[in-house]
Amino acid sequence: MxxxxxxxxxxxxxxxxxxxxxxxxxxxxxxxxxxxxxxxxxxxxxxxxxxxxxxxxxxxxxxxxxxxxxxxxxxxxxxxxxxxxxxxxxxxxxxxxxxxxxxxxxxxxxxxxxxxxxxxxxxxxxxxxxxxxxxxxxxxxxxxxxDTAFHQTMPEHAYTYAVPVAWRDEHRVRRYGFHGTSYAFVSRRAAEMLGRTVEDTNLIVLHLGNGASAAAIRGGRSIDTSMGFTPLEGLVMGTRSGDIDPAILGHLQRTLGWSLEDIDRALTRESGVLGLSGVNDFRVLEQRREDGDAAAALAFDVFAYRVRKYVGAYYAALGEVHAVVCTGGVGQYSPDVRAAALGGLDRLGIVLDPERNVAVGRKEAATVSADGSDVAVLVVPTNEEWEIARQALAVVGEQDASGGE
The missing domain is CATH 3.30.420.40 (ATPase, nucleotide binding domain)
Incomplete structure (x- = not known):
C-alpha cells in the first residue's frame, strides 16, 4: 500500500x-x-x-x-x-x-x-x-x-469563559485554540529528544511567528492554550493584538463611532507588532531595534514579555514541566526572543545556555538549556504538513482495518 x-x-x-x-x-x-x-x-x-x-x-x-x-x-x-x-x-x-x-x-x-x-x-x-x-x-x-482538534482535551474549567450561559450553549462561545497540528508534531518530537514517552512528558510549547500561541501540554494532551474563541486572543502577534481589555471595544465605539467591523479589522490586521512598530517582519524589527529604533525596541519587549507571562502561567497550570519548547519562525530563528522570554528564570529551573542559544542551525532541532537545568529548553522545527499526512494516513488505515468504505 x-x-x-x-x-x-x-x-x-x-x-x-x-x-x-x-x-x-x-x-x-x-x-x-x-x-x-x-x-x-x-x-x-x-x-x-x-x-x-x-x-x-x-x-x-x-x-x-x-x-x-x-x-x-x-x-x-x-x-x-x-x-x-x-x-x-x-x-x-x-x-x-x-x-x-x-x-x-x-x-x-x-x-x-x-x-x-x-x-x-x-x-x-x-x-x-x-x-x-x-x-x-x-x-x-x-x-x-x-487546527482545533488537539485542544479538545482541555478540561471544562480551562475552555469555559465566564459569560452568560446562553452565549455558551446557543452561540458556542468557548476557548477552542489553534495551531493544533503543530503542537501535535512538536510535542511528540520533543518527547523523543528528552528520551521520554509522550504520555510521561509535560511541556510548555511556544509557537511563535506572525501568528503566535502557547500551550500547556500534559502527557501529549492540551490542558490550556492562549488562543481562544478565535486566533486573536493570547500572545502579541505580527498584526493581531492578543489579549486586551474587552471594554476597549465599547470605548472605541462610543468615542470614535467605529463599527464592530472597524474594530475587528484594526485588532486583527493593524495591531500587534505592526501596530507598535510599523513592521510585522521580525527580522526587520530586530534590525531596527539593534539600530536604536525606540518603537521597535518597545514592540520587541511587549512581545517577549507576553510570552514570558504565559510561560509562568502554564508552569503553574502544569505543576511539573519537563521542557519549554520553541517553534515557529520566531521561536525557531530568534535567539534574542528566546533569551528575553526565558532568561532569568533560574528559580523555575529554566536556565538557558547563551552559547547554545545563538548557535542553533536554521533547520535543526536542538537543546539550548544549560547542563543541569531542571527544565530543558528545546528548539524544534515544526512540520505541520507531515503531521497532517501522518494523521490522514492513520485514519485511512483505521478505516481499512475496520472494513469501512
Missing part, C-alpha cells in the same frame, strides 16, 4: 500543497497557487530541486486545484489513485464536533458548513478545497485534519 499523501492548505486567496510520505515525512513535490481570483495569479510547482513557475489569472479554487493536478501531470510525480493513500486537508476550525481527523463524507461537509460562523475567514476556503478535491479525486479518501 502506498503511504503517499497529498496535503492541501486552502486559504482565502491561495492554495499550498505538498506531496509527501506520511511515514517518513519525505516530500516529493511542493507548490502553491497565489492570488486566486485576482487579475494575475502565480503557480509554482517544485520537484527534484527545480521550480516550475507560471504567471496567469486563476479564477477560483477549482481552477487552482485543476492547475495543481496539471502541474503534477506535466512535471511529476504521478498522483493517480494508485499513487495516493489519501488527500489530507488542513481545516482551521472543527469546533467541538471534531477531536480527531475525519474522512470526509456528506455528513462531515454538512457539519463543517454549520461551523462557518465560527471561522468565517478560513472555513469557507477549506470547504471549497474539500469539495473540489472530492470531485477531482473521487476514488481517493479525503481526510480533514483540524
Amino acid at each position: 502506498t503511504t503517499q499523501v497529498l496535503v492541501l492548505n486552502a486559504g482565502s486567496s491561495s492554495l499550498k500543497y505538498r506531496l509527501l510520505d506520511g511515514i517518513t515525512g519525505v516530500a516529493e513535490a511542493t507548490g502553491s497557487v497565489e492570488r486566486i481570483g485576482e487579475e494575475s495569479g502565480r503557480l509554482t510547482h517544485s520537484v527534484d530541486g527545480r521550480a516550475h513557475v507560471e504567471e496567469r489569472p486563476v479564477a477560483d479554487f477549482e481552477d487552482a486545484l485543476r492547475s495543481t493536478v496539471e502541474a503534477f501531470r506535466q512535471h511529476g510525480p504521478a498522483i493517480d489513485r494508485d499513487a495516493l493513500a489519501a488527500v489530507g486537508h488542513r481545516v482551521v476550525h472543527g469546533g467541538s464536533s471534531f477531536s480527531e481527523p475525519a474522512v470526509v463524507d456528506d455528513r462531515v461537509l454538512a457539519t463543517l458548513e454549520d461551523l462557518v460562523p465560527l471561522a468565517p475567514l478560513h472555513n469557507p476556503a477549506n470547504l471549497e478545497g474539500l469539495r473540489v478535491a472530492r470531485e477531482l479525486f473521487p476514488d481517493v479518501p479525503q481526510v480533514a485534519v483540524f
